[in-house]
Amino acid sequence: MSDPLKIGLIGFGNIGAGVVRTLDANREIIGARLPRPLELIAIADLDTKTRRDAPYDPAIVTSDAKGLIADPGIDVVIELVGGIEPAKTFVEAALNAGKHVVTANKALLAEHGPELLALAQANGVGLLFEAAIGGGIPIIRVMQQGTSANVIRSVQGIINGTCNYILTQMEERGAAFETVLAEAQAKGFAEPDPSLDIDGHDTQHKIAVLASLAFGMDIRAKDVWVEGIRAIQPIDIRLTRELGYGIKLLGIAKQAEADGPVEVRVHPTLVPGDSQIAAVHGVYNAIQIDADPLGPTLYYGQGAGPAATSSAVISDLMALAADVGGFNAARDARLPVRVGFKNLRPRDELQTHYYLRFQVADQPGTMARISQALADEDISIESMIQHKPEAPAAGGGSNANAGGPETGATITIVTHEAVEKRVRRCLANVAGMDFNLAEPFVLRVEE
Amino acid sequence: MSDPLKIGLIGFGNIGAGVVRTLDANREIIGARLPRPLELIAIADLDTKTRRDAPYDPAIVTSDAKGLIADPGIDVVIELVGGIEPAKTFVEAALNAGKHVVTANKALLAEHGPELLALAQANGVGLLFEAAIGGGIPIIRVMQQGTSANVIRSVQGIINGTCNYILTQMEERGAAFETVLAEAQAKGFAEPDPSLDIDGHDTQHKIAVLASLAFGMDIRAKDVWVEGIRAIQPIDIRLTRELGYGIKLLGIAKQAEADGPVEVRVHPTLVPGDSQIAAVHGVYNAIQIDADPLGPTLYYGQGAGPAATSSAVISDLMALAADVGGFNAARDARLPVRVGFKNLRPRDELQTHYYLRFQVADQPGTMARISQALADEDISIESMIQHKPEAPAAGGGSNANAGGPETGATITIVTHEAVEKRVRRCLANVAGMDFNLAEPFVLRVEE
Numbered sequence: 040m041s042d043p044l045k046i047g048l049i050g051f052g053n054i055g056a057g058v059v060r061t062l063d064a065n066r067e068i069i070g071a072r073l074p075r076p077l078e079l080i081a082i083a084d085l086d087t088k089t090r091r092d093a094p095y096d097p098a099i100v101t102s103d104a105k106g107l108i109a110d111p112g113i114d115v116v117i118e119l120v121g122g123i124e125p126a127k128t129f130v131e132a133a134l135n136a137g138k139h140v141v142t143a144n145k146a147l148l149a150e151h152g153p154e155l156l157a158l159a160q161a162n163g164v165g166l167l168f169e170a171a172i173g174g175g176i177p178i179i180r181v182m183q184q185g186t187s188a189n190v191i192r193s194v195q196g197i198i199n200g201t202c203n204y205i206l207t208q209m210e211e212r213g214a215a216f217e218t219v220l221a222e223a224q225a226k227g228f229a230e231p232d233p234s235l236d237i238d239g240h241d242t243q244h245k246i247a248v249l250a251s252l253a254f255g256m257d258i259r260a261k262d263v264w265v266e267g268i269r270a271i272q273p274i275d276i277r278l279t280r281e282l283g284y285g286i287k288l289l290g291i292a293k294q295a296e297a298d299g300p301v302e303v304r305v306h307p308t309l310v311p312g313d314s315q316i317a318a319v320h321g322v323y324n325a326i327q328i329d330a331d332p333l334g335p336t337l338y339y340g341q342g343a344g345p346a347a348t349s350s351a352v353i354s355d356l357m358a359l360a361a362d363v364g365g366f367n368a369a370r371d372a373r374l375p376v377r378v379g380f381k382n383l384r385p386r387d388e389l390q391t392h393y394y395l396r397f398q399v400a401d402q403p404g405t406m407a408r409i410s411q412a413l414a415d416e417d418i419s420i421e422s423m424i425q426h427k428p429e430a431p432a433a434g435g436g437s438n439a440n441a442g443g444p445e446t447g448a449t450i451t452i453v454t455h456e457a458v459e460k461r462v463r464r465c466l467a468n469v470a471g472m473d474f475n476l477a478e479p480f481v482l483r484v485e486e
Numbered sequence: 487m488s489d490p491l492k493i494g495l496i497g498f499g500n501i502g503a504g505v506v507r508t509l510d511a512n513r514e515i516i517g518a519r520l521p522r523p524l525e526l527i528a529i530a531d532l533d534t535k536t537r538r539d540a541p542y543d544p545a546i547v548t549s550d551a552k553g554l555i556a557d558p559g560i561d562v563v564i565e566l567v568g569g570i571e572p573a574k575t576f577v578e579a580a581l582n583a584g585k586h587v588v589t590a591n592k593a594l595l596a597e598h599g600p601e602l603l604a605l606a607q608a609n610g611v612g613l614l615f616e617a618a619i620g621g622g623i624p625i626i627r628v629m630q631q632g633t634s635a636n637v638i639r640s641v642q643g644i645i646n647g648t649c650n651y652i653l654t655q656m657e658e659r660g661a662a663f664e665t666v667l668a669e670a671q672a673k674g675f676a677e678p679d680p681s682l683d684i685d686g687h688d689t690q691h692k693i694a695v696l697a698s699l700a701f702g703m704d705i706r707a708k709d710v711w712v713e714g715i716r717a718i719q720p721i722d723i724r725l726t727r728e729l730g731y732g733i734k735l736l737g738i739a740k741q742a743e744a745d746g747p748v749e750v751r752v753h754p755t756l757v758p759g760d761s762q763i764a765a766v767h768g769v770y771n772a773i774q775i776d777a778d779p780l781g782p783t784l785y786y787g788q789g790a791g792p793a794a795t796s797s798a799v800i801s802d803l804m805a806l807a808a809d810v811g812g813f814n815a816a817r818d819a820r821l822p823v824r825v826g827f828k829n830l831r832p833r834d835e836l837q838t839h840y841y842l843r844f845q846v847a848d849q850p851g852t853m854a855r856i857s858q859a860l861a862d863e864d865i866s867i868e869s870m871i872q873h874k875p876e877a878p879a880a881g882g883g884s885n886a887n888a889g890g891p892e893t894g895a896t897i898t899i900v901t902h903e904a905v906e907k908r909v910r911r912c913l914a915n916v917a918g919m920d921f922n923l924a925e926p927f928v929l930r931v932e933e
Contacts, residue, residue, distance in 0.1 A: 177632025185624025188800035336787030
């Protein structure tokens with residue numbers, strides 16, 4: 040038995056406590072699978088007093104993260120601080136001190152990942168981040184190793200459990216976004232400041248990292264077009280279901296042609312109601328990869344939480360502990376990112392199907408004017424439904440045009456493939472017409 | 487750039503040709519991801535004449551597999567011969583010659599895996615088999631690396647595409663097993679001798695390997711209880727759907743308590759109609775792992791075919807090529823199997839829910855006698871439906887007891903959890919009663 044792999048943990052919150060619990064609970068089986076034991080010898084956190092729900096010796100807890108990093112007895116630093124600073128300073132210092140780093144920090148990777156990976160390589164150590172995306176789903180190893188022989192055509196999925204929980208609740212109960220968000224906050228499924236999740240930024244960070252791995256490009260958070268889920272109304276849930284779709288917040292990264300431009304985006308997306316991705320409910324995550332020659336594959340599991348995340352963090356520790364021949368950068372930093380290189384499709388040139396919802400006064404000629412606005416931009420209609428506003432779900436009447444009182448109507452259109460800039464121009468055009476009772480609303484569709 | 491990894495391929499059938507095609511088509515991206523190139527320098531097959539649909543130099547094709555294995559210029563042997571012999575002799579010879587082996591041969595692994603893995607370790611080389619299970623789904627890496635920190639509670643799934651294709655067709659079209667099998671054979675989705683697939687033996691091989699990895703035990707094909715899909719009738723598809731289930735051929739390996747006995751079985755299984763696994767259609771595979779602390783995860787993709795399988799074979803080659811520090815057996819043979827150790831739950835002691843179908847003469851007292859036979863074995867009823875035989879699907883009448891002509895009836899019962907040996911004793915008891923128009927039929931349920 041070789042020397043133990045000695046570990047220092049920075050950031051002793053929920054996830055950190057989960058890592059400590061799993062290291063203890065599964066000590067025997069982890070040991071049996073490794074040529075040397077894992078040994079947690081130091082924990083740094085600003086709060087050294089609060090007793091965490093985990094078996095640890097309070098004497099190893101310090102507020103001195105820099106001291107922990109400098110300790111020559113430590114081989115690996117786990118960074119669970121989150122956010123950019125001081126996490127970035129800690130990670131750089133650890134790499135420069137010749138220590139491996141295991142992190143769950145997607146924001147840091149999405150902002151500074153390529154430089155940090157290069158710094159790790161320059162120091163001959165590893166920067167491992169299985170826990171940063173998809174919680175316990177081993178999606179990073181799937182991309183670095185499992186699909187290594189493939190040209191990736193797309194990677195996309197549900198990678199924020201909070202949004203999926205909210206959308207699932209809206210779908211199952213017909214509840215309003217604000218109601219479900221407040222409940223989720225009360226239950227601890229959503230943060231007091233929910234913006235990182237519901238405005239799509241967490242998904243933005245994660246899809247930037249996945250896109251970089253998939254296409255070998257230097258894709259950062261700022262390269263990702265983002266829309267969150269705040270604007271989705273119960274009526275959209277009902278109408279999309281009636282049209283045969285579900286709504287999911289997806290991170291999407293695609294390269295339509297080999298060596299062509301890549302599109303990376305985050306937005307609420309209509310997905311076919313009978314698809315695997317539509318069947319992902321609650322806080323679960325699922326990531327689809329379409330690759331050549333592999334074809335489509337899907338990876339599903341718990342995308343967050345201390346238990347699932349600890350599985351990913353410790354799998355990284357075990358990869359390092361098993362690598363008794365010295366860290367193999369060529370292997371673990373597979374799918375190299377070409378720093379500074381990117382080839383992105385401008386947002387305006389996106390081509391997809393669109394879901395358009397118009398709330399209009401119920402007056403003659405409205406449909407004709409909307410249809411003409413679509414035709415003017417070469418947008419053709421795949422399906423359409425018209426309801427009185429606040430019509431009941433599927434099965435409700437669709438006779439709002441049939442001469443009733445002038446209470447308004449909801450016109451919903453799914454288009455054939457159209458060009459983003461033309462769709463937006465069309466919507467701006469319609470928004471200026473006199474019959475609108477609300478701003479025209481658009482969502483995108485992935486068939 | 488280091489020296490190339492030199493490869494010899496034995497077995498130049500469909501899969502072999504797929505590997506050659508992918509190595510060529512994705513040469514550029516594979517090269518960019520590796521510190522040294524992959525170079526295929528020899529191919530052995532008894533048929534050296536037939537031109538395969540792949541870009542290769544006919545001069546490298548030989549009928550002399552032993553010569554290929556002995557060639558000191560070859561680093562890795564890909565074994566795609568299939569079956570036990572001569573594949574076993576080839577693999578042993580290659581390992582003893584100090585060459586890595588990459589294989590897709592689940593039968594060989596299920597019969598002789600532990601000895602071959604030990605032989606690889608003794609020779610300081612790797613025996614990699616990502617392609618043996620789940621086609622292109624990287625399930626072996628998921629088990630060896632992705633879930634390495636976990637206690638595995640169960641691994642189960644759809645791991646034979648032919649059976650899933652047949653069951654999907656029966657479900658979608660209401661067609662008989664024999665009809666769909668004949669069509670599948672005509673289309674090349676099923677072999678002329680279909681027994682390996684439809685009698686469950688291919689699934690048996692694969693679940694034995696997965697069970698060994700999951701529980702670190704020496705579980706062989708002969709340890710797996712197997713039932714195939716031949717006996718399933720259209721009426722079972724209809725009735726199970728009416729009860730809210732789908733029917734899938736599952737390989738199932740479970741350890742209910744840590745260190746407790748493991749059950750490993752293959753049989754057609756009722757799965758909840760709204761589960762992810764029920765939504766796996768056609769030739770697709772899906773494997774579910776339930777683990778602590780990870781929770782449930784699912785891995786979905788194409789389980790067979792030259793394209794998907796080539797992705798897995800080449801991912802193994804790339805793992806070897808990236809491992810520039812020498813092969814790291816501790817890492818790639820993770821989750822070691824304890825040769826000779828197994829702790830299996832006897833089939834008789836299985837506890838699960840059961841689907842029971844009785845075709846009976848429609849005479850007074852039949853239901854009472856069946857109910858009593860169940861009660862005698864302490865088996866309680868969760869749900870029951872009774873139809874005239876060949877009743878139409880959901881919505882059909884269930885009034886066969888209502889005094890109609892004595893044409894017989896179908897009684898279908900789903901039980902609460904019961905013990906296998908008692909269920910079988912009950913069925914033997916009922917089978918001896920005078921009202922049976924057909925042998926009582928049983929399937930098992932996974933909730």
